[in-house]
Amino acid sequence: MSAKAYGTSSLPLEYQSEQSRMNILGFWIFLGAEIVLFATLFGVYGVLYERYAGGPTHQDIIMIREVMIQTMLLLTSSFTCGVAIHEMRRGSLKGLLTWLVITLLLGAGFLYMEINEFMHYVHEGATMQTSAFLSSFFVLLGTHGLHVTFGILWAIMVIIQLLQRGLTPVTARKTFIIGLYWHFLDVVWIFIFTFVYLKGMVS
Amino acid sequence: MSRFPIGHVLGFLFSLLLTFAAAGIALKTSLSFKTIMWIIGGLAVVQAGLQLTMFMHVNEGEDRHSQWINILYGVFLAVIIVAGSIWVMSFGGTHSH
Amino acid sequence: MGIKWDEFFITGDPLILGSQIAIVLTMLGIVAGLTYLKRWKWLWREWLTTVDHKRIGIMYIISAVLMFFRGGMDGLLMKAQTSRPEMEFLTAQHYNEIFTTHGVIMILFMAMPFLIGLMNVVIPLQIGARDVAFPQLNALSFWLFFSGAMLFNVSFVIGGSPDAGWTSYFPLAGKEFSPGIGNNYYAVALQIAGIGTLLSGINFVVTILKMRTKGMTLMRMPMFSWTTLVTSIIIVAAFPIFTVALGLMTFDRLYGTHFFTLSGGGLDMLWANLFWLWGHPEVYIVALPAFGIFSEVIATFSRKSLFGYKSMVVSIVGIALLSMLVWVHHFYTMGAGAAVNSVFSITTMLIAVPTGVKMFNWLFTMRHGRIRTTTAMLWALAFVPCFVIGGVTGVMLAMGAADYQYHNTLFLVAHFHYVLIPGVVFAVFAGLYYWWPKMFGFLLNERLGKWHFWLFVIGFNVTFMPMFFLGLKGAVRRSYTFSVESGFSNLFLVSALGSVILAAGFAVFCYNIYWSLRHADRNITGDPWHARTLEWATASPVQPYNFAKLPVVDKLDAFWHMKKSDSPELTLQQTEIEEIHMPNNSGLPFVMGIIFGIAGFLLVFEWHLAAAVAAIGIFACLIVRSFDYNDGYHIHKAEVEQTEQAWRLREGEVNRYVG
Secondary structure, eight states, rough: HHHHHHOOSSSGGGSHHHHHHHHHHHHHHHHHEEEEEEEEHHHHHHHHHTTTSSSSSSHOOOOHHHHHHHHHHHHHHHHHHHHHHHHHTTTOOHHHHHHHHHHHHHHHHHHHHHHHHHHHHHHTTTTTOOHHHHHHHHHHHHHHHHHHEEEEEEEEHHHHHHHHHHHHHHHHHHHHHHHHHHHHHHHHHHHIIIIIIIHHHHH | OOOSSSHHHHHHHHHHHHHHHHHHHHOOOOOHHHHHHHHHHHHHHHHHHHOOOOOTTTSSSSHHHHHHHHHHHHHHHHHHHHHHHHHHHHHTEEEEE | OOOOOOBBBBBBBBHHHHHHHHHHHHHHHHHHHHHTTTHHHHHHIIITTOOOOHHHHHHHHHHHHHHHHHHHHHHHHHHHOOOSSTTOOSOOHHHHHHHHHHHHHHIIIIHHHHHHHHHHHHHHHHOOSSSSSOHHHHHHHHHHHHHHHHHHHHHTTTTTOOSSSSTTTTTTTTTTTHHHHHHHHHHHHHHHHHHHHHHHHHHHHHHHHHHHOOOOOGGOEEEEEEEEHHHHHHHHHHHHHHHHHHHHHHHHHHHHHSOOSTTTTTTTTHHHHHHHHHHHHHHHHHHHHHHHHHHHHHHHHHHHHTHHHHHHHHHHHHHHHGGGGGGGGGGGGGTTHHHHHHHHHHHHTTTTTHHHHHHHHHHHHHHTTTOOOOOEEEEEHHHHHHHHHHHHHHHHSSSSSHHHHHHHBBHHHHHHHHHHHHIIIHHHHHHHHHHHHHHHOOOOOOOHHHHHHHHHHHHHHHHHHHHHHHHHOOOTOOOOOOOOSSOOHHHHHHHHHHHHHHHHHHHHHHHHHHHHHHHHHOOSSOTTTTSSSSGGGOOOOOOOSOOOOOOOOOTHHHHHHHHTTTTGGGGOOOOGGEEEOOOOOSSHHHHHHHHHHHHHHHHHOOOHHHHHHHHHHHHHHHHHHHHHHOOOOOEEEHHHHHHHHHHHHHGGGGGOOOO
């Protein structure tokens, strides 16, 4: 089965056409731009993170237990996404779809918890308008959350195309790229976890 | 290709380990703020590298060199932007806020 | 919901009323003309939906020339207002708006698209490729730029122009001090155009890394391709910072956050920090491709290879790294302390080193060369001394302690005009005269070109040289008038007269385009300048597929050596002709540009619900694109053969049309 899916070429399906290789490299470069985008948000947060303006501080609002659960959800989803690509390379469409759906469910769970977290903060009077600290906090986390949302919608589009067309060089490339995106969001979360939540709990 | 994704499982276990280590050091020890930040910051970077190499297949394909240069340049920029902004906006470290 | 309906259209000012009438009449004229000539279908099929890099490039350049006109008018109005002391031609508010739009338009909607337009036309040809890596994305880049530019220009007549300077520093640009919607235009329009630029950057990096023809290693690439590669990398590195900065500005203005506000713990200077983290690399984004153009022009018209190719490459890469390390020199006077200011003084002065290396390389390229003073070459020749003045005054400004004297004076304004006009405007003119035949199949008139050149260069120096001295005497920038007692009157008057000469130069340029369009000889070869790089190895104007067979390269300046050795690469055998795969046209980028424009317009007016509905349209387009599996079409052998014969038979006439 696996040998057949690879066809005559020894390259994985997603690398087989020149256009696909260009798309993948282009996406890596886009991720380079995303690194800069998030770095800027982290920089802004780093500058403003103690400017509470009399409003709530980190310790007042952070719910570390919920954050740990969010972290686990996202870490696990990055793992299942990796397994999905592994299944794709074995030529198993069914395995790919199964693990991809699990990934999205974990992502949706993360999103659900993050929205709850935000609503809780707002309930406590910690809004984006309260202080510079909270402005930068919400915008950094919100940008990440928006990326996750977009990633879920995008992955659904890719899943539909996989169901319509099966594994072809084009659908394999699309799946591989959404995989890169998903792992990248996990990397960003690791830094949010470290430099927003853990740092906030320490200081 | 093997049926069992051994690399991914190892990567996952490592990332869990690193996450819990960072959380443990930050929340359960009484080291100084600076020490903690250096350690957990380092752990975050290690984990990012883990994701890149074990999950994101950065070493694959004919463009792996371009991909690495791209990522390393991105990291260089990230350090400049974050550290530079904080340094400049704290007026060279003379104002803490 | 911020706007009152009676403030929707700007009324009352005769200048603006005149422009409103002119805009409406022009639009009616275009619609009537297209209808009368039955050109709507042609416009849609050949231009609005095109994914051909050459046509996209031409559209960029047309937009840039139009924006040059708009930005130039702003400049002339400023010069008229300051031509005499206590002048009452413009009000302070109007002056504020005009210097703001002048800066934004000239940098972002003139310089950038002009250069990106030339890159689009030239780069795939120069590296021996048939298109860019992502042709449809390329069209999207253009339409996003275009919709951002139009949105920004609409501010002039609907709702009010931004008025906080092209840098739009906080707290002035915040809601507290600029409650109108003018600055919303700044935040939203630049955001849309910026996304387009970012996509262009990614596109060109991949194009140059992946699509070079066989044998063209990185170190055999023409210099313009090198500078484009490095520029694109800087775009990818810097534009996301601007995206974030503008996003935060939008949040502060529209949603009451406290990033840059004085209240709530915000830091107004954080905006300056982010703006220049992007803004300084932006200077190199416009300067580097210009350096590439000069390198091509100087090598061609000196009939020599570029001197010090390797050191040129190293210095370009060095500039790319250093460009990210100098941003604080724009706000030394914030007073970040001796340590910060010293570090940034040193990095800033360091950047003069690679730039100096280039200068010497260009001079040594010309040394012992057989120089032909075509119009393109004249621009390159004038660039050298003028740019050195800009560079040397830049080193003066680089010293933090000294900058406290120069900051915010006309000395600074003169400095950056001496950098950007020779460094960018001269370059795009040189590039336009040089590559014009490649785009359109005829030359621009050289005689008119020389008039254009001399008027422009003299006008430029007369306009901006006095501003150095005004600045040293203490004249501040962005001040709408001055007193008789200041003693500035004479220099200001000279500067204003200079701007008229400058404008005359631009007028000759426009007339040159008109004249050449009507009268220039169409019977030219693919290589009218006896040039050195691959874009000249194919027809002028270039056929849709660029090359019937992709040239194989074995050294730098490959085309030159092919001509010298009568290489078989230059001829085409019947057996070598193949079917050529082409991407299909698509209306989606154009539609997305329009939806982005509408969503942006609604956001500017803070009609959030309507803007959100329009934004759904953007997602709908993305989904349509995702499900689009159209794979393009093939050009048949017979058609390729016919096209190739048509231009190759003309080959005998080399040189007839060169000065």
